[in-house]
Amino acid sequence: MKDVRVRFAPSPTGALHIGGVRTALYNYLLARQNNGTMILRIEDTDQARYVPGAEEYILESLKWVGITIDEGVGVGGPYAPYRQSERKPMYRQYAQKLVDEGNAYYAFDTEEDLDAMKQRLKTAGVASPQYNSITRMQMRNSLTLLDDEVKALLAAGTPHVIRLKVPRKEEVRLNDMIRGWVMVHSSQIDDKVLMKSDGMPTYHLANVVDDYLMKISHVIRGEEWLPSAPLHVLLYKYLGWEADMPQFAHLPLLLKPTGDGKLSKRDADQMGFPIFPLDWTDPTTGETAIGFREAGYLPEALVNFLAFLGWNPGTTQEIFSMDDLIKSFSVERIGKAGTKFDIHKAQWFNQQYLRAKPNEVLADYLLESLSREKIVCSRAKAEKIASVMKERATFPKDFWEQGKFLFFAPATFDEAIASKKWNEDAVKVLGAFKAEVSKLTTFNAEVAKSTLDGVTASLGIGTGKILQALRLSMTGSGAGLDLMMIMEIIGKDEVVSRIDFALNKLKVKVA
């Protein structure tokens, strides 16, 4: 088997879509598994769509998820440059070769000419007008013009493109690793532009030329490329590179979570989940989008989640580190059908990975939030909080957001809980409990429990009946972590003062 060399080849036209991250991941896994080479090539042949900062964004995104590049933009390599705009001079000769050998031709048609042609065909009843083996004979190109005319036009620097001369009748077939044999009749392919009038190649030419020159062994890309894959096969053939043609694998698309269609930024905005790996601000529109990183997703979790969108190991194992994925991945086990994007599953993975972190790391998350809020907290205390909260957290920010009451006494109380659980028994118990607690010299969860039990026993009231009321006085709501642990963490004095406050604030409602 020849050396595995794969490439991820995004266009710097904006933030990297999450589907692109998955494509990069699959390429990366195949490369690592086979001791191959992962290449990053930037396909920036469309100057009009170039967005400043997009390339840096792509680089940073890949770095964040843990995809390392062996060769390409940012790292260099034997086939540099890896930015297509910088490779511009290399493409012309291949287009020229195609022209010289009769497989491509110059076309001088203006935009108006093309519009007129399409219009004419439409009125003649042709559903989808194409520049193809039939219509090209009515257009202004080197097939219809006299040689001298063509020479003169070229010499005069007349704007022109180079088009592929697609054969009239030919079955073009390719063996896709995921879909098997795909056959398309050449009459369905139009004479695609290979070189644009600005001297830049189109995707089709640049892609094939670069893949050949960079000795790419496998092309793993999105399914949206499947319809043009036969065209690429044709190019390999005419360029004489058939023997070196890479293996193709067209990945199923990532779909909207509900309904149908390709996953888009709109869906993400509407449903409140990220679709880009990192925060992104569009430099021209100023539009912003939240990233998985900033939303609190761990890169390991995102990678695991993404890997399972379209691929599975065939076992019941679900938690896979990058190394596990490298060992288990196989293109053969990639599915064919489009995949709906379910953020719940991503959250579940995140939770799994978060829980597996050592308490010190979890404490760091909390400490980080606290320092942003300018709250002082000892490392020991933070670790204690982290250890008791880890089972309920999905994101690093949860330690702070769900644990705020450990640092701030409640100012208001949940109405629903108050009306249900705040009764005379509760008031009686809390009053007595408060008095007992203030007398204590040592205070922790265990002492709190025994003290409370003592109070309820002497009053003849079931402890369970008043627990929610006590919780309400501590947190302001009916939720939170273990109540005794809450009291231990906030300490004796705070317990007393919170009960005091609740007693005062909620007293009226009892009567």
Place this chain on the structure above:
RNA sequence: GGUCUGUUCGUCUAGGGGUUAGGACACCAGAUUUUCAUUCUGGUAACACGGGUUCGAUUCCCGUACAGACUACCA
């Protein structure tokens, strides 16, 4: 419209000519926790439809429906 691709629980999927069609997420219920959550146990829930081939089809073939992608001098 045309071309290409696809279709197993709500979602991600396993499976494959004879299975009680398996797992995970989500959801629901019970147990535990005299509190919240966790955890545990259980439950609801799927082979798009119609023809063939076959003793037998969810699995193979053909149609239909539905969905998606593509149909630019964008990638």
